[in-house]
Amino acid sequence: MRFEVLGPLRVWSGDGELDLGPIQQRVVLAVLLSRANRSVSRDQLIAAVWGDAPPTYAVNLVQKHVAGLRRVLEPARAPRTRSRRLMWTDAGYRLAVPAEDLDLSRFDVGVAEARRARAAGDLTAATVALRAALDQWSGPFCAGLSSPLLDAERDRHEERRLEVVEERIELDVELGAHRDLVAELRGLLAEHPLRERLWSLLMIALYRSGRAADALSAFQEARRYLIDELGLEPTEQLRRVHEQILSGDPAIGQPAPLGGGVAVGGVSTVPRQLPAGVFGFAGRAEELARLDDLLAQPSGGAPSAVVISAVSGSAGVGKTALAVHWAHRVADKFPDGQLYINLRGFDPDRRAISPTMAVHALLVALGVPPDRIPPSLDARAALYRSMLADKRILVLLDNARDADQVRPLLPGTRSALALVTSRNRLTSLVAAEGAHPLSLDVLSPADAHDLLRGRLGHSRVSAEPEAVDQIVAACARLPLALNIVAARAQQTGFRLAEIAAELRQAGQRLTVLDAGDPTGRVRSVFALSYAALSAPAARLFRLVGLHPRPEFSAAAVASLTGESPARARALLIELDLASLLTEHSPGRYTLHDLLHAYAGELADDQTGEPDRRAALHRMFDYYLHSAYAGERLLYPNRDPITLTPRGPTVAVEEFADETQAMSWFAIEYPVLVAGVDLAANAGFDQHAWQLAWVLGTFLQRRRQWSELAAIGRVALEAADRLEDATGQFHALRVLAIASTRLRRYDEAEDYVRRSIEVSARWNDPASQATGHRILSDLLVAQERHQEAITHAERALDLYLAMDHLAGQALALNAIGWCHSRAGDHRRCITCCEQALVLHQRLGNRLAESATWHSLGYAHHHLGLDREAIACFERALRITREMSDWDGEVNILNDLGDALHATGDTDAARRAWQRAVDVLGATDPSVADQLQIKIATLEFREELAPSGSVHRRPR
Secondary structure, eight states, X not given: OEEEOBEEOEEEETTEEOOOOSHHHHXXXXXXXXXXXXXXXXXXXXXXXXXXXXXXXXXXXHHHHHHHHXXXXXXXXXXXXXXXXXXXXXXXXXXXXXXXXXHHHHHHHHHHHHHHHHHTTOHHHHHHHHHHHHTTOSSSEEETOOOHHHHHHHHHHHHHHHHHHHHHHHHHHHTTOHHHHHHHHHHHHHHOTXXXXXXXXXXXXXXXXXXXXXXXXXXHHHHHHHHHHHSOOOOHHHHHHHXXXXXXXXXXXXXXXSXXXXXXXXXXXXXXXXXXXXXXXXXXXXXXXXXXXXXXXXXXXXXXXXXXXXXXXXXTSSHHHHHHHHHHHXXXXXXXXXXXXXXXXXXXXXXXXXXXXXXXXXXXXXXXXXXXXXXXXXXXXXXXXXXXXXXXXXXXXXXXXXXXXXXXXXXXXXXXXXXXXXXXXXXXXXXXXXXXXXXXXXXXXXXXXXXXXXXXXXHHHHHOHHHHHHHHHHTTTOHHHHHHHHHHXXXXXXXXXXXXXXXXXXXXXXXXXXXXXXXXXXXXXXXXXXXXXXXXXXXXXXXXXXXXXXXXXXXHHXXXXXXXXXXXXXXXXXXXXXXXXXXXXXXXXXXOHXXXXXXXXXXXXXXXXXXXXXXXHHHHHHHHHHHHHHHHHHSTXXXXXXXXXXXXXXXXXXXXXXXXXXXXXXXXXXXHHHHHHHHHHTTOHHHHHHHHHHHHHHHHHTTOHHHHHHHHHHHHHHHHHHTOHXXXXXXXXXXXXXXXXXXXXXXXXXXHHHHHHHHHHHTOHHHHHHHHHHHXXXXXXXXXXXXXXXXXXXXXXXXXXXXXXXXXXXXXXXHHHHHHXXXXXXXXXXXXHHHHHHHHHHTOHHHHHXXXXXXXXXXXXXXXXXXXXXXXXXXXXXXXXXXXXXXXXXXXXXXXXXXXXXXXXXXXHHHHHHHHHHHXXXXXXXXXXXXXXXXXXXXXXXXXXXXXOOOOOO
């Protein structure tokens, strides 16, 4: 059954549309659908349908309409049987509608998916998702029906729709579709002339279409509307776009994130990051000449990017070798340095390095201290472009997945040059950024012979020309395969005819000699190299195929194989010498993705199920116990869990302090996230939910709510399969926190109430108290303050009964925060001062920061702004020391309010802008609110007489 509310209310059963009955019955259904899967009390339903003046027999009318709807929605239901669709519960009526059956839910899911994709840097996927979400709309919400609730909902949903339309257009502009958007933007502005975001997008679209005069005229038109209708000047965002157009700012003339950047003064270093030159590089004379030609162009016409893409997406064709070889040849022409990053765009699990993490790595290479790097992609990219401005620098972006992954990494200055390698052709980068495409094929026969000659020597190759021909053919002239064979020949000293015979036998044994398929042929080369390994090294290579990612540490491999760390390192060196993996940084190794896939095939074919499970068990033990050790440093006062016992051969990481633990998480968390899925799919459910537990604090500090929700869902399914109440509680807790921060309040409330029920059945008062405290946070977010106080006090009672000091301190702060949000600021100070003493005694610094924040909030609202600022600054110092970006945003927001109240508008602006930079794309609505504060502040400054300031009266 399909329900449609984004337009006229319609319900479909199969291909037939249902007759929903009289108009008032349709209104009742529309109200219930607006609250689908939630209970609506009879009084709430009456108020939603009739408002403050219900008819005398409203209760009877509701019962009549509900009965009528049940007959429509469940025609086959037997009389006097309970309805499964429209049921009565203790809390009221509940209409059960699966999310996929309601267009409003599909819209919400599509928007959430798009925002996740955008945050990950995948703008194309975000655009596709937004278009699919907007396709759900066929008109205003429940068009043709009216009631107090429906009228308010119609306005709310229309505002949401317009915001999503603006998001979609903004993405289209970023993807270079500006010419096609001008007419659409004009049409939207005819209906909504006061929406400044639409005016900004129109100005950018016009300017990028070569219509600068029209863009400036659009600003004047927008300004007239705003002054005439609202009496206000344009906000800071719109004025900034206007100024960028006037000044010819390059940032506004090409696809790039809207908004400003972050200046880092005095930070400068000359990076020399190119990998070592390629040994035995051969051929490619024509391609090298074409690259050289780019440097001969006048500086005014220098390219913004050079793209090297492999024909048919073939791996191992030598893209990186060519790029690195040429980069070394011309390095002296880039005196300001050379940057290099492997974007890992084609890992088997498709988890490439995100643009956000890539820009972070490049900024560190440029000398920016990690604590001065903003977390959001937009802010990082702006800082990166600022650091490269007017510098002669070469940026080598290796193994890119697609153009969207590359765009934030391109310099914004023509004095720099970006060299990009990818299996894809990156056509949109060529079209939009003027990149110069250079398609790379396999080597010519002559170049293939030259490669072997360079590796093995002229005399050895000349002595066996027939064998060389056979090797070249078997390797499909693929440089990767030829280098592996050369390494084999060098290490063994075998005659080349013997090597050629081995290749033939390996190909027959594995049935991989597929005519015309160079990728298939190279697997026979892998097989040859693998067959030459010692038995322990071959076993290690197979087991590496079980690892969720092609990059790993020596410690992880030691646990995976059950070897000692020293023995594992010796075997890794053997694989490195055989060109089957590379030590890209001390103690960390990576495989070519084809090799990782090949190792996985060997693990499937040649590793028995008991050995396979034992290896996975050891690997999961290593990551779980290491992450647990790190998590105890990040949040030492968190109630511990009992881990699944680890095997005797599993080594665990040891961390000296919290900073070291955070650094380890920052490197390993992609493996840990992938490990949750892998553990659940492989039948290690205990590891799955406990891996989600150990990741919680890190992901919360980094505001990675979508990833937190994803691992929470996997963890809950795993715990349900185990019927493990402990795991169910902790998974529900993770889901409740993530859903609250994603503003999925109904989901969050369901999760947290289920967690309380589970802990009650389990008879664990500490977990019950935690559940009540999380529910209190959720209720505060919804401004249900009295309910929030009740649950925070219930948490305190449970903690007091257990003499749980850390919990008491958390609950006291929660009670104080609830009271302050409800307006009782003095009571907040009393509770929070008690909490502060306990936090400091126990050393719970993160909780101490939250309590200083609560105290600052209360003092500010009592007009004691100097005291408030002191509290906020103490809180801020702790959050920054602990890399808690989430806490930093909230504190900066309120610190700005207090600074503004004292008249220190410059400091207030800086605090709010820093919060915007930290937020980035993770929470656009909060960022917009902060931008409004900044814009309002600047508008008032323009109107204020010279020398006057705004101060709060004491």
